[in-house]
Amino acid sequence: MKGVKKIKKLYNYYAIGLIISLFSFVSGMELYSYLSVRQTSLFATLYREPTKFDINLLKSTNYLGAIAGSVIGGEISEHFGFIRSMESLSVIWIIGIIFAFISDTITMLIIGKIINGIAIGMAFVTIPIYQYEIIPVQNRGRILSIFIFSCALGNLFIYVIRLISERFLNESKYSRLFWAIEVIPLVFAATFIAFIPESPKWLAANCEWTSAADVLESIEVKNSSILKRRKTKEDRIRLGDKHYVIKKYSTGVCIKSCSINGLFGKKYIKEVCRGILLLFFVDFTSTSKILESLDYICQSCQIMGESLKTVTIFSLLMRVLFATAPILIIDMMRRKDVLVFGMFLTTIVIISYMILFLGFSIPIPKSEQPSLDWAMRVVFYPEKASVVLALTVFLDVVYYSMLVPTCWLYIIETFSTSSRIKGWVVIMSLHWLFEACTSLSFSFLMEELNGWLFLIISFICLGGLFFTTQLEETKGKFEFDPEFIMKESQYELSDDKTLSAQPANLKCFDESSSSNYVSSRGSKNIRDLTVPQDSNIKGKPFNSFKKSVKESNISKPIMNPWETPYGSMESFLNNEKLNQQPANASNGNVTVTKKLADAYNRL
16 A cells, blocks of 8 residues: 555664564563562462462462473464464463453463463474574574573563562552553563564565565665675575575575474474473472472571562572673583583582482471461471572572573484474473473472482483483584485485485495586585496495596586576476486486485475
C-alpha cells in the first residue's frame, strides 16, 4: 500500500542481541519471582500458609509450563518464523501476567505461572537458535552469553524490586505490583521485535533466497571493515543468492530441517545422544537446586532476617558480575576445556559440601523443625557456616559463568544444519523436565538425606567430569549435512564428511587411468571424475593418482559445488558431462560414479 512506510530493520548484531535478550531478562524475573518472596510474611498471609507440597509445586510451575512451551516454540519457529514465535510468546506472557496479577489463591497463581512458563519455554527455544542463525560465527558465543547474563540480571532486579517495594509501599499495592512488574520490559521487548530481521536460514528454507541473502549481506556489511564489505558483495555476485546463503550455513547441499523421526535416525542420533548426556550431567549436578535452596542453607548456618537478605543480594551480585566473563572470552576459549574445568570445580565443591555436612554439622531433632516448610536437619557453627556460604557463592559463579553458557553453546554447535532446530527443541524440553523433577524432589531429599544427598551428587559430578573429557571439540567446526553423505564403501568421502572434501579412500581407479581428472590442491575438491572407457576399476587408492593430477594440463578453473551462478547448475553439470554419456561415446570418457552426479543435482 502506498503511504505505508516499511520499518527500517536493525542489522547491528549487538543491537539484535540486546533486543532479544530482553526476553531473557523477563524470564529471569519470572523464574526468581517466587523464590524472592516465599519467606515473606506477606506471601504467607495472602496465600493462607502454603503447605510443603504447594511450595514445591510453585517452584516447579514455570518449569512444567516451559516443557510445553519448548515444543510449541519449536513448531512455530520452524513453520511460521522466529519473529512470529517471539510475537506469540509475548501475547502468552501477558495473559500469564494477568492471571498472576489477579490471583488471590494458590491455584490461580499456579495457573498464571504455568502460562508464564509456556512463554519462557518458547523464548529459550526460539532465541538461542535465532541468535545462532543470524549472528556471525565469531560472535555467536558472546551474544548467547549476553542472553544468559540478562537472565541473571533479571534475578537480581526482581529481588531488588521486592526489597524496595516492601519498604515504601503498603502490602496490597506491593502484592499487585510485584506480579505485574514484568510487563514493563516485556512491552519493550515486544515493541522492538518489529526492528529486527527474520532468520536468513528460515527465509532460505522457505525459498526466499533473495531476502535471506539481503539479511546476511546487511549484517556482514554493518559489522565489518571496508575490505570485508567489498568481499561480501563480490561473493554474493559471484555465487548468486542461493549458493551464497548455503555457503554461510553448510558445506552440504541443503539447509532444510530434518523431521523428528529423522532426528532419531542413524544420521543424527550420535549428536542427539551427546547433547542429551551433556545436559543430563550439567542439570543433575543440581547446582541450580542448591542455589534455589539458599534460604534453607542460610537457616542451617543460623543466618536469618536482615542478614539473610544481605547474603542473598551478595550472591545475586556475584552471579551477575561473573556472568559477564563469558561475554568477553567465550568465543576465544575451547568449549571442551571450559566444560572440563567447570565440571572439575563443581565436583570439588560438591565433595566439600558432603564432607562438611557429614563431618562438621550438628544434627537437630525433628521436633524442632518447622512443620509448614522444608528445612535441613543440621546446623553449622559460625566457622563452618562461613565455609558453607563461600562454597555456595562459588558454585553459583561457576554455574553461571562456565557451565551454562558453554554447555548450551557446545550443544548448539554439535547439531548439524538440518538437525539443529529439532535437536534444540528436544534438549530444551528435557532441560525443563530435569529442572521440574529436581525442583519437586530436591527439598524432600535434602531434608531426609542431608549430607548423603551430596554423596550421590558427587558420583554424578565424577561421571560428568569423565564424560566431558571424552567430548570432541566444536570450536571452529563448520557445518556439514549428513543427509547427503554417501554410505557405500565404493563412494566413501573423507572423515569430515563433506561433498567438497577430498575422498579418504576413493576406490574407483586403475593405475592406467591417468587423465581427465581435476582436483584442487588448496581446497581438495573433486571436479571431473571421468576415466577412459577401456580402463578397469580395481579399487586403487586415491593418493596413487597425485602424479597424474599434477601432470594434467586441464586449464578449467577450480570451483566449489556452490560456486556456480544461481540458476546455471544444470548447464554446469551438462558441461562437466556428469549427468549422462552415451555408452559408445567417441571420446572414450564415462562417468565414474552416478552418486556424485546425484549429489550435484541436489543443489
